[in-house]
Amino acid sequence: MTDAEFEAQRERLQKLSERWLEPLGLKWWHVTLTYERDSGEYKVDGEPSPRSIANCAADWRYLNANITWNMLQVAEQDDEELELAFVHELMHVFLNEFRALHGDGATHGVERDDWLAHEERIASTLARAFVWVRERAGAGTDDITAISTITANVNGVSASA
Numbered sequence: 001m002t003d004a005e006f007e008a009q010r011e012r013l014q015k016l017s018e019r020w021l022e023p024l025g026l027k028w029w030h031v032t033l034t035y036e037r038d039s040g041e042y043k044v045d046g047e048p049s050p051r052s053i054a055n056c057a058a059d060w061r062y063l064n065a066n067i068t069w070n071m072l073q074v075a076e077q078d079d080e081e082l083e084l085a086f087v088h089e090l091m092h093v094f095l096n097e098f099r100a101l102h103g104d105g106a107t108h109g110v111e112r113d114d115w116l117a118h119e120e121r122i123a124s125t126l127a128r129a130f131v132w133v134r135e136r137a138g139a140g141t142d143d144i145t146a147i148s149t150i151t152a153n154v155n156g157v158s159a160s161a
């Protein structure tokens with residue numbers, strides 16, 4: 001990946017960050033993005049994982065989160081796919097604290113991998129829900145007040161916009 005390609009992909013993620021962090025309430029958190037340029041180096045939980053697009057590490061106690069992006073995989077995504085992946089990772093910021101209840105072994109008869117599979121599905125489901133709500137609210141607008149408009153509609157109050 002050349003410098004220019006890397007910069008173009010970094011900008012796509014930066015735009016998504018500006019588009020999503022505030023309406024999701026994540027300005028309360030300190031969310032950083034890290035960019036791994038060479039997928040041969042890309043690891044999840046210490047294991048090489050060149051086909052993963054991103055990994056979220058969050059510390060719910062201090063409201064810190066870091067999302068590490070595999071830039072070669074980022075470059076493979078069209079805008080719609082990348083947005084879903086981006087919001088999916090942000091959902092992990094919220095969901096990650098349940099992992100603290102879980103340790104490395106089985107808890108309440110549930111193996112860690114099964115637990116993580118459920119977290120993945122919830123993150124995917126919520127990411128789609130948020131993207132759909134936003135699309136319905138403003139047909140792709142970056143106006144975050146569109147979110148309160150759709151909320152008003154859901155509550156039966158007529159929209160002002």
Ligand SMILES: [Zn+2]
Pocket residue numbers: 088089092120123
């Ligand atoms: Zn995930």
